[in-house]
Amino acid sequence: MSTSKKTAILGSGNIGMSLAKGLVKSDYCLPGDITLTRRNVQHLAAQEQQGFKVSDDNFAAVADSTVVILAVLPQQLNILLDKIAGAIDPARHLVISVISGVSCADIRAKLGNDVQVVRAMPNTAIAIGESMTCIASDNAEAENIAEVTKMFKTVGEVIKINEDLMTSATALCACGVAFFLRAVRAASQGGVEIGFHADEALRMAAQTAKGAASLLLELNSHPEQEIDKVTSPKGCTIAGLNEMEHQGFSSSMIKGIKLSAQKAGELYTKE
Numbered sequence: 612m613s614t615s616k617k618t619a620i621l622g623s624g625n626i627g628m629s630l631a632k633g634l635v636k637s638d639y640c641l642p643g644d645i646t647l648t649r650r651n652v653q654h655l656a657a658q659e660q661q662g663f664k665v666s667d668d669n670f671a672a673v674a675d676s677t678v679v680i681l682a683v684l685p686q687q688l689n690i691l692l693d694k695i696a697g698a699i700d701p702a703r704h705l706v707i708s709v710i711s712g713v714s715c716a717d718i719r720a721k722l723g724n725d726v727q728v729v730r731a732m733p734n735t736a737i738a739i740g741e742s743m744t745c746i747a748s749d750n751a752e753a754e755n756i757a758e759v760t761k762m763f764k765t766v767g768e769v770i771k772i773n774e775d776l777m778t779s780a781t782a783l784c785a786c787g788v789a790f791f792l793r794a795v796r797a798a799s800q801g802g803v804e805i806g807f808h809a810d811e812a813l814r815m816a817a818q819t820a821k822g823a824a825s826l827l828l829e830l831n832s833h834p835e836q837e838i839d840k841v842t843s844p845k846g847c848t849i850a851g852l853n854e855m856e857h858q859g860f861s862s863s864m865i866k867g868i869k870l871s872a873q874k875a876g877e878l879y880t881k882e
């Protein structure tokens with residue numbers, strides 16, 4: 612990949628914008644290095660004010676870039692690929708796709724067999740540099756994989772996985788943000804029931820969740836190891852925890868993740 616940071620983010624919705632914000636916040640590149648596209652370009656006025664280039668012309672955005680990030684919905688992809696195919700130069704462009712359920716081979720089938728494609732599965736915490744991003748490719752050169760890893764490492768953690776695990780990564784890490792947020796919301800609702808105002812309950816639940824996750828990451832320990840330290844014999848933690856398990860807490864999380872992974876693999880229809 613060229614050392615140029617000129618990047619086109621095609622499809623600047625929730626994840627495309629989160630990525631753009633994160634890359635600029637981490638000083639990976641400048642707003643002016645990034646062209647954001649969407650069809651309703653009027654919604655990008657604020658980003659234009661911040662120095663990003665904005666456009667509804669995907670072909671021109673690709674022609675002006677070396678890195679092309681695909682960030683539209685799976686059902687919007689084929690129309691987009693048909694539009695940009697003529698602007699892609701395999702010798703110049705690296706294509707990165709964050710789209711769920713679409714393989715590198717699916718993208719090459721539309722853009723040409725020589726195009727190097729890397730799939731990346733970030734999550735919305737990328738906007739604040741806290742993403743868990745999984746990357747995979749079946750044909751990109753080591754140098755390009757290294758550059759994509761560097762890019763996403765500026766905005767969180769990166770793991771390289773086999774492409775056949777990308778739909779699983781989508782469920783666990785990308786959808787996972789929503790799953791953990793719902794858990795935090797539920798905890799805060801419990802907090803209101805036992806006496807706290809909603810705003811303080813939410814703050815308390817969120818910081819507690821952050822601390823719990825940090826224990827695992829910083830001590831490299833297992834959840835049950837840390838849980839054992841909290842559950843005093845005959846105490847209130849084990850009483851609450853066991854009641855949650857009787858109500859299916861772990862089971863519902865596991866079943867939800869399995870269904871999400873299955874659905875992630877069914878989002879794209881080849882044409």
Ligand SMILES: NC(=O)C1=CN([C@@H]2O[C@H](COP(=O)(O)OP(=O)(O)OC[C@H]3O[C@@H](n4cnc5c(N)ncnc54)[C@H](OP(=O)(O)O)[C@@H]3O)[C@@H](O)[C@H]2O)C=CC1
Nearest residue numbers: 622623624625626649650651682683684685687710711785
């Ligand atoms: N949201 C998330 O947390 C994550 C999402 N993903 C994946 O990222 C992709 C986008 O998801 P998400 O951001 O949630 O969806 P959004 O609907 O928020 O974003 C999609 C964007 O694409 C734009 N768009 C649609 N068609 C075109 C086109 N032809 N040219 C340019 N822009 C276009 C839309 O704007 P307009 O209608 O104005 O064109 C919209 O802003 C999906 O494939 C999803 O699987 C991956 C990881 C995490």
Ligand SMILES: O=C(O)[C@@H]1CCC=N1
Nearest residue numbers: 711781782785786878
């Ligand atoms: O809900 C979705 O389909 C996308 C993919 C991962 C996160 N959001």
